[in-house]
Amino acid sequence: MTDRPLRPEFVMTLSCPDAPGLVFAITGFLREYGANILDLQQHSDRSSGRFFIRVQIEFLDAAPELASMRAAFASVAASYDMDYSITDAATPARTLILVSKFGHCLNDLLFRHRNGTLNIDVPVVVSNHEDMRAMVESYGIAFEHIPVTKDTKAQAEAAMFALVEKYDVELVVLARYMQILSAEASARLAGRAINIHHSFLPSFKGAKPYHQAHDRGVKIIGATAHYVSDVLDEGPIIEQDVARADHGMTPEDLVAVGRDVETQVLARAVKWHCEHRIFVNGHRTVVFR
Ligand SMILES: Nc1nc2c(c(=O)[nH]1)N[C@@H](CN(C=O)c1ccc(C(=O)N[C@@H](CCC(=O)O)C(=O)O)cc1)CN2
Numbered sequence: 097m098t099d100r101p102l103r104p105e106f107v108m109t110l111s112c113p114d115a116p117g118l119v120f121a122i123t124g125f126l127r128e129y130g131a132n133i134l135d136l137q138q139h140s141d142r143s144s145g146r147f148f149i150r151v152q153i154e155f156l157d158a159a160p161e162l163a164s165m166r167a168a169f170a171s172v173a174a175s176y177d178m179d180y181s182i183t184d185a186a187t188p189a190r191t192l193i194l195v196s197k198f199g200h201c202l203n204d205l206l207f208r209h210r211n212g213t214l215n216i217d218v219p220v221v222v223s224n225h226e227d228m229r230a231m232v233e234s235y236g237i238a239f240e241h242i243p244v245t246k247d248t249k250a251q252a253e254a255a256m257f258a259l260v261e262k263y264d265v266e267l268v269v270l271a272r273y274m275q276i277l278s279a280e281a282s283a284r285l286a287g288r289a290i291n292i293h294h295s296f297l298p299s300f301k302g303a304k305p306y307h308q309a310h311d312r313g314v315k316i317i318g319a320t321a322h323y324v325s326d327v328l329d330e331g332p333i334i335e336q337d338v339a340r341a342d343h344g345m346t347p348e349d350l351v352a353v354g355r356d357v358e359t360q361v362l363a364r365a366v367k368w369h370c371e372h373r374i375f376v377n378g379h380r381t382v383v384f385r
Pocket of ligand 1: 173270273274275276277278279282290292293301302303324325326327328329330331
């Protein structure tokens with residue numbers, strides 16, 4: 097068992113048009129910069145012609161200033177038209193959670209945040225109902241009630257974005273939030289708003305998917321975590337899972353079985369987003385789990 101001290105770790109992610117020599121260029125830069133590669137995952141998507149890579153690194157000596165490292169990589173990035181980021185793996189993602197009346201996903205995320213298994217900071221939870229206030233405040237987290245009607249949606253979204261700005265929020269999680277975000281809001285949050293849909297998409301989009309599933313007599317139900325887009329339940333899928341159903345189960349039984357699937361799927365999606373493991377690739381994703 098080594099007693100080697102754990103060193104700070106950093107994550108480099110990038111995507112670019114696929115080309116020969118990319119891994120050489122990236123790993124050569126990292127070597128020159130004194131980085132030790134702990135983990136490297138890459139994918140070349142032949143259909144989109146895009147290359148994706150995630151590199152986890154440490155420095156055997158003192159870690160450099162991130163800004164200087166990012167600036168030093170800029171010339172390599174320009175050569176290959178790379179979209180890149182270099183981040184400190186320990187930095188938590190400032191996360192605003194949206195919820196309506198069903199609190200199982202919210203409670204699961206707050207518990208994982210509390211026990212340190214989810215690297216997020218939650219400055220505020222926002223809801224269009226009051227039901228979750230007591231639970232949220234029991235975690236010592238601010239709760240903001242922002243009611244929404246079809247006539248007040250624009251004002252409600254403006255209030256939500258005021259909180260996004262106030263708390264410098266990086267990630268918005270729709271933890272069973274039952275209001276459809278406007279096209280403008282979806283665009284502003286592209287790639288940084290995750291929704292949990294309570295069906296195995298693309299089956300049963302929209303409202304009451306468990307009732308739709310019961311009417312169809314399915315033998316499998318599921319949950320899907322996806323980035324939010326302006327087209328309801330059609331954003332890039334991040335993670336999915338399923339559970340068995342049978343003829344003896346009522347819609348309420350399906351709801352009960354589905355809760356655990358929803359919480360686990362959403363937690364994995366949020367964790368992977370916070371660890372910079374997810375790339376949006378058109379209407380799909382690449383996930384380096
Ligand atoms: N722009 C988006 N907003 C939201 C999405 C999305 O994919 N894109 N997902 C939903 C969550 N959701 C299912 O997971 C969902 C929520 C609400 C409804 C719905 O039809 N609700 C109301 C209408 C509410 C409104 O008009 O705002 C209804 O029941 O009639 C369907 C699916 C979250 N937002």
